[in-house]
Amino acid sequence: MTITITAFERSPDRGKGLARDMRVRWALEEAGQPYEVRLLSFKAMKEPAHLALQPFGQIPTYEEGDLALFESGAIVFHIAERHQGLLPDDANARARAIAWMFAALNTVEPPVFDRALCMILERDKPWYEHRLRYLEDSIRNRLDKLSARLGDADWLDGAFSAGDLLMVTVLLRLKKGSGILEEYPNLSAYVARAEARPAYKRAFDAQLAVFTAASAG
Amino acid sequence: MTITITAFERSPDRGKGLARDMRVRWALEEAGQPYEVRLLSFKAMKEPAHLALQPFGQIPTYEEGDLALFESGAIVFHIAERHQGLLPDDANARARAIAWMFAALNTVEPPVFDRALCMILERDKPWYEHRLRYLEDSIRNRLDKLSARLGDADWLDGAFSAGDLLMVTVLLRLKKGSGILEEYPNLSAYVARAEARPAYKRAFDAQLAVFTAASAG
Numbered sequence: 288m289t290i291t292i293t294a295f296e297r298s299p300d301r302g303k304g305l306a307r308d309m310r311v312r313w314a315l316e317e318a319g320q321p322y323e324v325r326l327l328s329f330k331a332m333k334e335p336a337h338l339a340l341q342p343f344g345q346i347p348t349y350e351e352g353d354l355a356l357f358e359s360g361a362i363v364f365h366i367a368e369r370h371q372g373l374l375p376d377d378a379n380a381r382a383r384a385i386a387w388m389f390a391a392l393n394t395v396e397p398p399v400f401d402r403a404l405c406m407i408l409e410r411d412k413p414w415y416e417h418r419l420r421y422l423e424d425s426i427r428n429r430l431d432k433l434s435a436r437l438g439d440a441d442w443l444d445g446a447f448s449a450g451d452l453l454m455v456t457v458l459l460r461l462k463k464g465s466g467i468l469e470e471y472p473n474l475s476a477y478v479a480r481a482e483a484r485p486a487y488k489r490a491f492d493a494q495l496a497v498f499t500a501a502s503a504g
Numbered sequence: 505m506t507i508t509i510t511a512f513e514r515s516p517d518r519g520k521g522l523a524r525d526m527r528v529r530w531a532l533e534e535a536g537q538p539y540e541v542r543l544l545s546f547k548a549m550k551e552p553a554h555l556a557l558q559p560f561g562q563i564p565t566y567e568e569g570d571l572a573l574f575e576s577g578a579i580v581f582h583i584a585e586r587h588q589g590l591l592p593d594d595a596n597a598r599a600r601a602i603a604w605m606f607a608a609l610n611t612v613e614p615p616v617f618d619r620a621l622c623m624i625l626e627r628d629k630p631w632y633e634h635r636l637r638y639l640e641d642s643i644r645n646r647l648d649k650l651s652a653r654l655g656d657a658d659w660l661d662g663a664f665s666a667g668d669l670l671m672v673t674v675l676l677r678l679k680k681g682s683g684i685l686e687e688y689p690n691l692s693a694y695v696a697r698a699e700a701r702p703a704y705k706r707a708f709d710a711q712l713a714v715f716t717a718a719s720a721g
Contacts, residue, residue: 342653343611343646354596358606379571389575392610394560401618408638414631421629429560436559497697504657 288352289323290315290496292362293337295346296326301334302498303489304333307359308347310456312493314449316486318370342386360453362390367449374449387443389451395433395459397424403460434471441480453480498501505569506540507532509579510554511714512563513543520680521708522620524576525564527673529710531580531666531705535587543714549550577609577670584666587720591666604660604667612650613674620677643684649687658697672698 292315294308308324315322331337333344340348341357349356349365356362364385365374374381379498402422409415433454437443442451458478468475481487509532511525524542532539549555550561558574559566566573566582573579581602583626584590591598619639625634650671654660659668675695678685685692 316581338649338652343607343649347612354599355602356599358603358610360606360610361599361603364602364606382571382573382578385581386573386578387574389581389609390560392606393575393613394562394579396610397614397618400614409631412631412634414629417629418631418635432555432560435555 290320291323291325291350293325293327293340293348294494296328296331296497297501298414298494298498300325304494305456305460306346306494307456309490309494310359310453311347311349311362311366312490313452313456314366314373314485316489317372317452317484318366319372320370321436324493324497326501358390363449363453364388372447373452375446380445383444384448384450386449388453391450391453391457395429395454397461398422398429399457402426402465423465423467426461427470430471430474434474437473437477439473442477447481447484451477451481478504506552508540508542510542510544510557510565511711513545513548513714514718515711515715519712521711522677523563523711525548525675526711527576527670528564528566528579528583528709529707530589530669530673530704531583533706534589534669534701535583537583537587541710541714543718544626552603572588577605578679579664580670581605589664590669592663597662600661601665601667604665605670608667608674610671612646612671615646616674616677619643619682640684641680644687646687647684647691651691653720654690654694656690659694664698664701668694668698672704 292308292311295306298306300306312322327337327346332341332346337348338344340355343357345357347357347359347362349362356365363373374384376407402419405415405418405422409418412418442448443454444450455478458474459467459482462478468478482491509525509528512523515523517523529539544554549558549563554565555561557567560574561573562577564576565576566579573582580590591601619636622632622635622639626635629635632650637704651671659665659666660671672695675685675691679695685695699708
């Protein structure tokens with residue numbers, strides 16, 4: 288059955304691979320599953336047809352036959368459950384990989400995403416610098432602990448998993464310009480290790496091609 | 505095998521049931537599984553013994569035989585996968601219930617939790633009033649869409665699921681004082697419907713008893 292996902296017609300990150308369709312593209316590439324992409328304008332995302340698929344008017348969505356899903360974490364999990372390579376077979380190791388999926392999205396992403404939003408929405412506010420420093424301290428609080436746990440291992444818990452995939456997509460948002468990721472050499476190396484995976488590169492190139500085509504059009 | 509979870513020795517919410525062990529207690533009660541609780545001081549949460557179980561120094565954790573898990577969402581999922589009553593049997597309905605779990609924690613919780621944190625940590629900051637209004641607008645943006653999707657249904661997608669359980673624990677944080685939940689009669693009724701479940705009540709009473717005993721001690 289054909290898998291169809293949705294993505295931004297013109298990603299606000301200008302093809303840097305930070306939009307949440309990247310997670311799903313990457314998971315599909317790791318799983319070796321072909322997929323089609325339906326591009327959406329910001330206007331189309333708020334219309335009833337898309338809200339029926341995605342109640343919050345966001346991307347990505349995932350359609351396969353009768354199944355329609357939303358939430359990038361849930362879509363990555365769905366792919367990981369059905370194909371090899373993203374979740375270990377051992378039941379306990381699988382449960383721990385799922386814990387890292389939730390940790391990426393629920394514990395590490397919130398301050399990282401808040402910082403990105405603050406830099407867009409609050410740049411002209413008198414408190415901007417103060418608040419940015421405050422958010423960066425929150426991020427360091429999380430990364431101190433993540434770095435301590437990772438140590439000199441390649442991945443968070445044994446083999447590469449959907450937990451690593453989601454964690455890396457969160458950390459990538461810190462890669463350029465913040466300087467924060469560079470304070471943690473083992474986390475920088477962890478992100479670079481993930482970016483070197485062929486599946487990551489294919490997914491990155493695919494999302495960049497969308498932005499490049501939209502900019503040329 | 506005995507299930508042991510961790511919880512605050514003295515919950516900062518003073519027994520209102522907003523700490524994240526409540527989710528796990530509730531899920532265990534829905535599943536009819538007995539459990540033991542190990543209480544932790546704030547100091548103990550930052551010590552190596554706990555960091556080995558929970559890399560970010562938080563509660564709850566979940567231990568059962570050889571398995572140690574963290575992240576409330578992952579623990580609720582683990583319980584839901586192994587017992588009846590929290591995930592539908594039909595594969596597509598199950599995937600959609602999991603999407604609601606991620607939506608609760610990754611789309612609805614961030615502004616709701618940020619508002620709570622802001623009210624504790626940023627009250628004396630120059631951006632406080634502005635940020636509080638911004639967060640409340642963000643919350644309304646999410647709840648407008650959640651309310652539209654729920655409509656007059658009892659639960660988010662068919663029968664009560666782990667998706668409803670997590671969504672209700674997020675919405676409960678808005679219940680008293682914000683006035684925001686009350687702007688959405690169907691969401692208020694949804695939360696009340698969940699609070700009326702015997703499993704919810706047993707879990708709530710259990711966490712309240714911990715706070716009451718700590719206060720008396």
